Amino acid sequence: MTESVRGRARMLAATAIGASLVLLPGATGAQATSPAGHAGPAGQCYDRTVATTYEETRIDTPALPGGVQVPSRLVEVGGFAPFVARLTADLCGVRSVREADKLLQTRGAELWRTAVERAQGKRWMGSIERYDDRPLYWSRLTGTRDLRQWTPRFPVTAAARASLLKTFEYASRGIASTDFSSSRTVTRVLVSGFDPYQLNGEIRRSNPSGASALQLDGQEYQVGARTVQIQAVMLPVTWSGFDLGYVEDAFGPHLTRNSRERADLIMTISQGGRARMAIEQWAGAWRGGSADNNNEGTPELVPPVTNWPQPSTNPEFIETTLPFQQMIDAGTTPWPTALNPRICEWTGNTRPDPAKVSCHDNGPSADAQAQAGGGGNYLSNESMYRSNRLRLALGATDVPGGHLHISSLVYPQDPLAIIDAPFAADRAQTIEQTVALVKAAGAAVS
Template sequence: MAITKKVHVLAPAVLALTLLSPTVAQAAPAAQCFTTNAKLTVEEQRLTATMPAGGPAVGPTLVTQAGFDPLVGDLTTKLCATKSTSAARQLVTAAGDNLWQTAVDRAQGRRPGMGTLDTHDDRPLYWARLQMSKALRQWQPRFALSAADRTALLTALDHGSRGLNSDKLPTGGGVKKIMVSGFDPFELDGTGVRISNPAGASALQLDGLTISTPTGPAVVQAVTFPVVWGYFDQGIVEAAYGTAIKDTARRPDMIMTISQGRPDQFDIERWAGGWRGGFPDNNNVGATGPVPAAAGWPQPTDSFIETTLPYQQMQATPTGSYKVNFDLLFCVWSDSSHPGTGQQVCRTDQPKPGEVAAQGGGGDYLSNESMYRSNRVRIGLGATAVRGGHLHTPVLGEPAGSTALTDAAFEARRTAIADQTVALVTAAVSGLS
């Protein structure tokens, strides 16, 4: 996701749910509790996006091919029978948690026969989540539901479906604890609606994984983050990593944010920078300026934060066919008294006191910010013994041609990247003292 390093309305109510799944489309009574007039996000509006040549909508088709339709249908059907805000909260939280765990189980081979799509495919999770959030926005309950309560329900659904409610790290000693994060697909406009994110695919492979190392076992917990500035402003990174770090019984020994970066190589980033460069997110919104603080979390004001990952071990260990680079690059503003103006000066030594970040090694987009925020809260909580940093995967690309949703070469590349990511996390765990 190192972008800078490249240096609704539907027809009748029944049709509104046809986009969610064939199963839901058949449930005519359920359609009576939904409206087509709700304001949708840009991401949710892409549920109707087709290939340039036309045909069925891409996102819902991927959901169907992965066998996720029943999960979406179950939520939409039960919403219409829900009689209170508290019951709705229980319903959407359980639906989010179930979507995440089903995606993990399917990815790791525990749900054989579920759909026809490659099990390493991260896209059905993304699109099923959007189908669920769209239904929740369009839901017209039998009782009064405030805008704040609906927002809270959407947040509960989102967090659950990203693994943020999961608690797979064990208590006590004897087992190393690792927390990692991936990302949703991004750059989705145009033919990019077919895009997959190998970082998200890797997170599904890593969640709950027990890794055997020469120094003993390690257990991994994974989450995925949205490619949306607003979610980061609300503190979703701190909610994930900060909450885990504050739990002293389950505190991770290492945290690693993961995203898609440059073609043909992995990058272990040395520096995260506290600046966002404005590139549009998945809702086509940009944000520029210093990375804001997240309310309620102790956070230092360092402009740069350096990785503490055991990068030498990660580079020295054979992990796969892709090159593994230790990226030294960072950029500062030429006039530190007026950051955001003037020229950027990029170097590979180390930042000097008083210099203001313009870019970290991973650029100035949300991947860089995930490293910056997770390690800022780690330092703010005094967890300096916890190792932390960021890994950029190679770019996956798209299926060949302009009409295929997948192909063998596309799937092979994603599997190779995800497998090497797992191997690099394993190498990093082996390098912990």
């Protein structure tokens, strides 16, 4: 992310944070246009035959027999339906790409800040409990779908539409608002979580790492004479999003040597195995190609990015520098916390022969070619690899960095229930333990 993008986000913060999600009676937004360019009711500037991403098609996932349509129901019970309707209507009233960009910055920041305030109990809305990350996910996805199908009265090039999508994504994921204090008495901690994923098999999925990010964003606490500040972002579960530089744009501005808001610790967080919290010792340079939220994936080396410095030679493995022992010693509950030293590698220049993969806990061999880090070779591993590859390339070797895998969730036995008491309690305790582990890491570097 450039300084101009972050500066623009700061300028909009005051209006975005204070914006209301409530549509006044009779309010329909500015005058809209139809796909043909003629004036019409708000919301009629869309061509719903335009292709969307595979991920966005799930918005209309049919309900199970006798049940509700899960995505729209989650938006409704989360209290975000007015936001979705308002953005759909307001896009029909803008008169230029520049005006659309400003609108999307404002609405995206509003969506993120409202989700954070709701999660932290600072704003009461909807009827579902505050730890739920799913209303934010489906609301954002509805917005990106609308942007792809938006047909305003003025021309929009493919490049301009892609830029508008990125504006909305970065604002609604918190990437455009990771502002820290520059005080020398502040310890700055930057973390990331993830969207829900594996939705083909379970449309009700939540992601406790993303829900933890909502709990952590903007939190402050004291460690002796120092104040620890935490900022959080939400990453997509798409290879294409990572290829566009979402990870580097989120962490990069806080890893440059001359940044007045330089991080003191970075941590990527994702959902891992059931009933355990694993601090991954190693991240690998290989992406396994498992299907992402767009049902895409190709086995290959993690590609470089062009807008941030990269090491002259990409490391096959990157080792954590998180204060893992202090995190373990914090004694958080209910799940055990441990360092995971597992790796999978090829040796003897045998990549990518599947028969030649060796997995062990002994660290990389001298001639290792990465096949998987401790957390596998999906996007969680890649979030650690990319953020720490950039950290090393920028010379931020004094900034601890690494990845935390947290316990996965068990969903309601009733297939028609989007939430029940055991599921909610399980998710809440996993989130609270994650928050405690991040705070322990922040205390350790203070």
